[in-house]
Amino acid sequence: MFTSGHMTRDVEPEIYILVDHIPIHSAPCECGSCEQQFIRKELQNKTLYMYEAVVPAVDAKSLLSRYTTQINTDRAYLADRCDRFGDTILSRWRKKSYNKRETLILQADSTIEKEAWFRLRIDGVGMLWQDVRKQHRNQWLLPYMSTEIMKSNPSVLLGLIYNRVRYSPEEWAPFDSDLIREGFSSGQLGLEYCGHYGVLMHGVEYGKLVPWNKEAAERWDIIGYPRARLIVEAQALMFSRLRSIVDLILDRVNTLDSMRASDKWQQTMRAGSKQSGRVELWSDYINQPFSRPPQFDVDYYCSVAKARMQAAEDHLWLLQTDLSYTRRFIKLMAVGEAYTTGWKHELIAQDMHLCMEEYMLWQELNEAWSCVRDHYRRFRDNIYPGQPLPHRLEPNLALLELALLRNMEKRVRHLSAHVPQRPGFQHLYKITMNTDETGLSRGRIDRACQTPTNVLYYADPLDWIVGQLRCHPDEEHRFDHAELFARPEAHLAEANAEERGRFDETIYEKMSSFAALHEMLSAVRLHRPAFNFRDEKGLHDLLKLNSTAFTRRLVPDGAPIRAYPFPSKYLKIFDQTAPASGKKTEEWLERRTAERRALGTFWNQARETLRLELQSKLAIGERAPKPKTRPSEPVNHQASIVEPLTSKEVLKSQIPTTTRALDLVKKMYPITAGEATANVDWDLFVHSMADLNFNARNVGGSAVAFDHAASGRKIIFHRPHPVSKIDSVMLQSMGKRLSKHFGWNRDIFVEA
Template sequence: MGPFILREDDGSSQPVYISNIESLERSICHPPCVCADCQNGWYTPEEQRNPAQSYRRRLTDIETERRVCASLAQMRDRLSALSKDLDVFADVILRRWEKRSRAKREELLKHAAPDLAEEQWLLPRYTYSRERMLIHERTERRRRQLLLPWLNVEVLKSNPSVLFALLLYRVAYAPHHWAAFDSAQLTLSWATGHFDIDFSDKCVVMHGPRYGTLVRWEKEAAHRADLLGFPRAILVLEAQAYLMDVLGSIVEHILDGVDRTLPPRNQKWKQLIANAAFRETGVVESWSRYTHQPFSPPPDLNSDYLLSLARTRREATGDHLRYLQCDIPYLRRYMKILFSTEIFKKSSDSQKAVLLASRIHSEIGSHQWWSWIEAECKHVDAMRRMYSDSICRGSPLPQRYDRALGALELLMVNQVIYRAKCLEELLPHVPGMQKHWSLKRGNNGKSPGVIGTLRRITPANTQESLTNDMLDWCLVQMLGQPDNQTMFDHSMLFAMLHEHLAKNPAERHRLDEVVYQVLSDLSTCHEMLMAVRLHRPQNTARTLTETETSEERPAWKWHRSRRGNAQHPGLLRDMGGDLITDLYLAKPPAGPKLVAAARIAQSRALQHSAVEKFWARMRDRIAADFRGSDFSAAEIERLLLVASAHLDSEYLEERKREDEAALPEAINQPDTPQPPASFPGGFESYSRPKSVVPPRSQLTKAGTESEKSLDPNSATLQTVPAHPLNQEAAQLATIQVSKQSLEVLLLMFPGKHNGDSVGGRHVQWDEFVHAMVDAGFTARNSGGSAVAFTSSTSENPSHRSGGGRIVFHKPHPVPKIDPILLRVMGKRMARWFGWRRGLFATSTAPTVDAAAAAAAATIAGSA
């Protein structure tokens, strides 16, 4: 136990460990380097003064090498045996494990791997336990469990796919491919001193054929993570050796009694390897590789994938803002969601107006950030392609690529912090979190924009919180800084949140759509950050000041020229108040049929004018944000386009068609007056000065087939297709789908509109996913409520919808898509994939069970 001895332990409070000064100073081991990178491999002298992080022994070089070689030998022997068993008996393993009940799987696991933790989420529970303080009572069993905190009996017995995924990826990829990930899983335990650690000043090679070789410390190699200090490296090797031992033992027990002379049976296993997609039990979508990283391929920086993530989020936020401008039912639906939140309910009428305008303004800011993140990913992708032949383990990164990665890492760190801050601001106002907060109304007249004073009334970071309200605990932990190694990893927290909501459907009602959107942004940002940080060779860290000065891409222009413009509550109040009064609270016309028809046309015109007036003001607000910045006039014009969608000819033509369709429909409607829109908390007392609807902006309108766009790396306006139709999809006569899928797809493209209402029924989320899969897409969970749909190639020629990716959010708390949202989803598919109502037809192929067809298509296309 090093220099510390137990002095006092009464069994209830924290035990007391003491050491005399001489013994403590003699025990201090000095690492070769104390920089931030090398602190991942050794404890600093100051950290060693903590009993939990004090080294237990100093090892000789011979002892050090013996420890390393023992782990490597165990790992290699088990890996070789597993590979042979899978080559011959893979199908037997699949069949026998799937047929076992959960109880029988649990029984086998306890015999094969008795040291495995029984329950999920060991790390949070251990962190709050008194056991972690008892340094003198640490056991080998607990050490093994903490080496693999994500592996346990519960997760293995619940879904047979988990074991199959582990066998596939741990055998297909050599241990050095997993080294960065396995080390990252130990970060919190390393930082808080959960392990007994021995000291050696040697390093271990962490890549390639020399993986596990013991060498002396070398500055450049250590700082790019080609080498890792022995104290941390031996934990990684032990974790990998123990995992292979567990998998080997499980396979041995599964194959117990099998005739070893039988010929190889591995056709199903080969199919599994070819498809390589796994799902949770009873779920249509493939699991997220972010929240299921231990059961997915090892992390690898795929610049195409990062670019796809950023582009998809940019397109999704852009579409959302577009339909807030161009689709009045969608805007009404959005306002209704906001007004149902606790902060709106507790606000005064003028505060409601400010909050509405501020929320839309912040959504525009979020879209701009995704555009700038996309620009950074494009830059990284360009550098990676340029220097692809020079990027290899054991060698320095090309300087320009190293700087590009450093800039992207820095941007994503700040984005994770920013998105966590957005979540922090929302949490006190989430309906299901109210029991944890108190709001003292009033502000003593100091600020008209202040609703009151918020105060947390329950502890948030305790064992009781984890046990009694895991939903709240997870959300609070997500506010942690990504560089604080004593905080829980975001990917683990998202996995906990996902599992908790899946097991407790009633808990979904405690969150609203706004929170789920913020969570999806946060998870995507953290996924991108970890992709960069787990890249090997590791890039050089950059500072914000240096990057702002040297880089000319949009994100850094904004960072160095941000001015902290005030939000001007008076302007926001007028903007939001006019929109609420003229649109949300406007009474539908009533009266005789012919008169009502004219009034409907007049009402629609007034509503559209109210929306246009709001967005004209919002454009002025955005322009003010960038006044005096480093952005050129052309770049600012590009930034204004996101708030100018209702000015393009595409929108004007669509509005004309809807107006023409609305008049004859209105004549056929019954003469029954409609109630006014309800506003939670009331808004009748709000009054504002009458204002004239401003004239349309003189912004140049695009033609029917194009809209203005701007390359993120250029200030030059370009013309790109407004509907980037995939050529193959546009030329197809039909996409053949099942009768059930056709019904859902046709609901996405309703034939007629009735004023501001849209007919149709609510669609179950699983129905929608099945229809998308049937039409040639694969579905994969993508963090938070986001599900990514990727166009895939199928043997069926009608599925040739080409490449592409789009994200839709699973509705919460009830997994049903309302007609308004479904119609907007159809508009997005038309915009990006060329879908239209006449594109689909009933398949002439034999009917197949929808769930089985969806599962098969998902597996077939998600490799």
């Protein structure tokens, strides 16, 4: 077990001046939701956070009216151009070179930022906040619009146009509000005050100035004028830019022609977009500005939670049953300096304990999402903007948010301890190992050198990114996590082999889990109507009123956390036992038996340890006995037991498929020595799975979800890194997982 501090965002010490005797403009409400829509009173005596102007309501109404009129006009214009000339837009933009794309974008608006990642790198520029406000307002409003990003991948601009036209400003408002949070809360965007007024964010009167209403503001049906003005301004600026860009793309096209040609445009955009150099669809969360707006698709998130729970369960299953898989895991983990000490096998046993925790995390979240889904389906017809959430649904959303936050805190601790042990980062840290009074190996992790984070962004981007990802999602001075998850992908795409190797398979897998948690939290918090904000006392009261096995796990009891390490003696014996190899002789059988005996004993002891741990965590006070009103066993008890799927149940007859897909299946279920040692390129794997009716989409980090269209189920595999080759051990483990969940085997596929 390791303890480590985390690196937080630097806040410059000389960014403001205290000013006495200035008017303080009060917010109409100081609750947790409403204070995010105005400047807090205690900050307004600092020049950085002062309102730039106080505007009368009549002027605010006029400004908002101009913005909304421009938004609607430009959106209608773009919709017409895409409907009539979509195929031309698609073809021309794809054919342009990088340089020609950049020239066209800057011709449309010369103020568009050239370099990507404006919000991440602005801290290191060293500009005064006054200059940032004057020179970079548009960049804070639209940080995703840079020539570097839009020219590098044609799908970026095309996706931006398509999704902004297809979906209304109202549907984009929650995301756009979240996008300007950083500039709003840090004082980098100049704000105006208009008294106790809000702006309507839904319906036909979207963008209208209205009197303040506390209940509507807490639902984010209206937003306080200082923040709402920025949202509407950003949308107007974005549509203006897109209109100019589209006009330049369609230069010299006869726009009076009544012929329509947009079938290919519609077909291509609906199929989804991909990152440059990738074969799977990109993650909408990480590429949100260029995808459809965030939607609270409760069925989707239930399926993701279930797929991740099954992936974690399968990992544990393979660690207990597949000797080659377990040896691969040990070899993969034991590469850092900490593993060269006498604590090697104790550390690996702790890593296996973390695998168990990962499964329990997703089991808990699968339960939470399922509960929300049940309520959501029941009250679906009563959920719409302008009305309070059903009282039975609202607390379940709050509890889901709490579960996500509590599990994020655990992931932050794990990531903080894991990264410094990996070869690509261990030179940046000093690790001190010792043994506590219980015999548990503990380590303390300290930075070997302290580098200011604004300098670190340029000196070591990967170290900087990992440090910022460990910030709490409620920390005031934090970067946007979706942007932080996207940054390493872009950096590593241009990096050399050594730099790419620093982010090894284990780091990528942990980051993919972390990204999934953040995506879910974002979806919950962007739900409209929003649920009520609760402080710590409110959450505690809510947990008491909704006492279940799930909610009781969310209540911290204040007792010190006791560690229950897995005994490592037999894991060491297993690791030091020579693996059975060669012909299957009596000696081979003896070695294989010794391997299985050592690994089985380790897991038997681990399960006993886990029982003690669970008993200590789930112990609750005695309750009055409840009289039984049901039989001791449920009706049709035997029928409720879930049996593993068989090929006959899932796939009744042989399935014809392509040659490449059949070749993949043979390597997953080998019968020859050549097949048993074969590796497969990741891209070929994705294409072969597509031949077998699986659609692949990145879901954060290295995780790729393969959706099976026929069954509606999904399975998650991890893209190998830094080399995109699936080794034979992993490939065969994938085959075992597909057998378990989809009934696959070698014999059910035939060449078409």
